[in-house]
Amino acid sequence: MDLTWSPEEEAFRQEVRDWLTANVPTDGPAGDVEEFDDSEESFEFRRAWQRTLGEAGYLAMHWPTEYGGGGRTLVEQVIFNEEYARAKAPAPVNGLGLNLVGPTLITHGTDEQKSRFLKNILTADEIWCQGYSEPNAGSDLAGLQTKAELVGDEFVINGQKIWTTLAPFGDWIFVLCRTDPDAPKHQGISYILCDMHQPGVEVRPIRQITGTTGFGEVFFTNARTPASMLVGSLNDGWRVAMTTLMFERGGNILGTAVRYRSMMTDLRALAESTKHNGGYAIDDPVIRQRLGQLLVEVELLRHNSERAMSPLLHGEPPGPESSMGKLYWSEWYVRATELAMDILGTAGLHPGVWLTEYLGARASTIYTGTSEIQRNILAERVLGLPRGGRN
């Protein structure tokens, strides 16, 4: 065990910290909870921020330099993500492009796809959406029904996607489509890129429990895309998509730990400043126990994350602790925001940061694999229990 960073790593951290201190905008629209702010103003603010990051060489740190990325080592990415979270920097606008479709194209894409798309992902000139979930295929993603048929040199797509983040702002979408209806369900799926600006693609915003409309439904009615927009082989889309999900679930775990540690400090400050039974909430022993438990758990999110990262930083395969992160932090987040609401009492019922977090937290135990799916993964893939009622 050696939890120190080398002098070179510390120097890189300082460089990143200095740059973020000087450049993170403090005048933007509130909210680093990217999915819950649907305003044009917020969108343009984050697009401009992404471009600032790009010009400074702090965007797509995990992409190779030949594709315009930072080409940074894993340890540098980890340090960068920690500092980014510590600086409370807003998320770049094209997150799905940067973190999901970009790395997927770098791994599985054709040269044509790479040169056509990667640059515009970095500049946020083309905003990407993810076309995975459907009304009848969420946790059971492989049950998806949206169909793509090869007609001449084009795919013709019909079906519906849902819970599509940034759909109202999207330019392109990567869509999982059924291309062989007779194959077993995990086979016969293809990963296809599709222009959203065409008559066959209709976006309907969905109003969320937060009242905003950051995601939406996407309807495909004879939408067309060239056959060259297929990523990977025909009917091999499940494997391609799983690489994408790995990016989505694996990345930035230390950044997440920093973000929630900072929320814990805010929560404590809330308890210290909120009047409660003639004193302050922090004086209530029951509140103190709940704060103490959340504090303990958020510290351990950090140590779990350091443990999960350690084999990866040294070129070894991940251990069991690497699959727990999403379940652990999302459930912590829900409990933390519940305590905030209990501390606030009736004052929490009016629009405010904690109310937004409290409502927003309810999405975190659902997206990118519900807590139930996360527990299935731990039970079946880590503990090796027999597969349950799914196939």
Next chain:
Amino acid sequence: MDFRLNEDQRTLQSAARDFLSKEVSSTVVRSAFDSPDGDSPELYKKMVELGWLGLAVDESLGGVGYGPVEQAVVCEQLGYRCAPGPFFSTACLAVPALVSLGASDLVGPLLDGSKRATVIWDPESVVDAQLADGFVVVDGAVARWLDANEVDVTPRGSVDGTRRLSSVTIKGKGRELGSSEQLQYGDEARAVDLMAAYLCAELVGIMQWALDTTVQYVKDREAFGRPIGVFQAVQHKCADMLVHTETSRSAAYYAAYALAKGLPDAAYATSVAAAYCLDAAHSVTGECIQLHGGIGFTWEHDAHLYFKRVTTNRVLPGSADYHRERALRLDPAR
């Protein structure tokens, strides 16, 4: 940045695992459990020969010269086998106490196995007093050393036959060792934090045993024509046991590391670990019984040995509530 055990620590871990899997069968644990005094002298003698009593003690005092992380490694493996005997009271309580008090002449006989000892905070409940030849006594602000002839030990029935609590009547004045501060929690890390960290490491081993045993059982046990491990209600409990076990491991080893390095957050890290591990171990060993069904409630199955060890361990280093409060008080970001 590397949280993994280094090569020496991994070697020690596998040596301890191999040794204990050979030496500490369920029969050995049960024999101590049912014995008049809970002792396991053969096992203890071998642990002394391996140098385990002085793993974290400086070579100048006759120890091995490793540190708290290495001792935690061994404690985890002892927990996995629910090993009986006065190793905990001697190596995890008395030795760190005496070392911190500078009573080096009293350390040697504990390391070479000629004496065994324990620490008294509350004379009504003293860990393995019936096996001790000497006692470190917290007497207000002062710590004393008493020989066995200066106390009367009255055994009381104890839930865990392999880690018993006795009443001790103190008859003699003993030898004054100095301030008892090191044996009481404060704002900075003290010997008592080491004791808590070792106990957490033992709990990690206990949880790992409960998890492994439960996972094997739900794979083998069939109901409704299928192994019960296919049912999500069962799977999800196992997943939560895994999260508790692995998070406890992160907690216990970070605490041991922070104590070994003398980091500013070492006391805080210890309370973070204790607050989490004490509750997690209770949950994991409880779910182990639950998922075994009726057989888990029998004397015949080993689940109760671990559950009882946890029941005892949970109250030894101060309660989880106490450590949550202390963590909150010591929060470095406050």
